[in-house]
């Protein structure tokens with residue numbers, strides 16, 4: 001960044017700063033695209049909340065643009081997300097043929113260096129499947145589900161570069177070996193779309209899985225005589241869990257169970273948003289399956305399973321903050337913690353030296369403005 005003449009641009013941002021453990025009145029000095037100073041001062045009572053830019057590591061599309069679409073769709077998706085305070089994201093595939101996933105991976109890699117400055121910044125990509133249990137397919141197309149034991153690792157090598165997160169069902173033949181191999185390549189394996197027993201779930205984490213795809217959804221759950229993956233995920237302190245906080249995927253009375261069971265830095269807010277989110281359209285296609293909007297839910301036409309959400313991450317942060325845990329923990333679950341999972345350290349907190357990605361929120365926690373890399377953009381509220 002920086003002007004052509006070499007001058008440094010400086011922006012001062014004042015408000016109620018959302019830090020890791022508290023909210024304090026303060027000011028941030030941004031120089032070029034970096035947070036230069038964070039300190040006390042500014043308007044103490046009525047200023048906007050200033051949070052780090054949100055990071056959505058599980059999002060399939062937005063504003064009519066699907067991550068599996070052409071490169072122009074990635075531009076559109078990135079721009080639509082930014083208006084909701086999302087400054088970094090992982091375009092996320094649904095379960096699809098391996099050749100299609102390899103093409104998606106290559107498209108994201110080619111696009112990353114030329115992604116638009118006025119959109120959320122890509123950090124790689126996320127694959128939801130195809131190594132999942134058909135019995136827990138959720139809204140994934142069963143025609144493209146694969147068994148790890150039947151796929152040579154050499155077929156997966158084209159997927160590795162840029163792959164940050166992949167969903168795997170640990171109980172499927174060959175999964176534990178695949179988890180070990182992927183973990184060895186630095187990929188964050190996410191257990192999900194799974195009928196695992198608690199023992200099979202624990203074996204998955206022991207093999208190197210580190211996180212959990214949309215907790216409670218499309219997985220064996222909390223049955224006091226037949227505990228499943230959800231119990232393994234809640235009790236494995238080191239494991240992250242994703243929460244789709246739209247109020248439909250996990251109803252709000254259950255949230256405290258997650259918040260009390262998990263260490264404070266192991267909750268990940270994700271949107272699992274689909275392309276229909278942020279559009280007036282009432283129906284569309286997700287991974288080759290027809291979906292329809294029913295109120296504020298997106299469901300499969302065939303069978304009525306929830307098929308991702310139509311919220312963006314700002315709504316998830318607002319919902320969780322209001323549920324009683326407070327803004328700092330909700331924001332950390334949408335910034336610091338997903339970044340820690342995928343090993344990104346140059347952003348995600350209000351701290352000197354980090355990238356100047358900020359969200360300005362009003363008293364109702366709606367996005368007023370978004371700063372990405374030191375430049376302000378209007379929020380969508």
Ligand SMILES: [Zn+2]
Pocket residue numbers: 058060092128272308
């Ligand atoms: Zn998803």
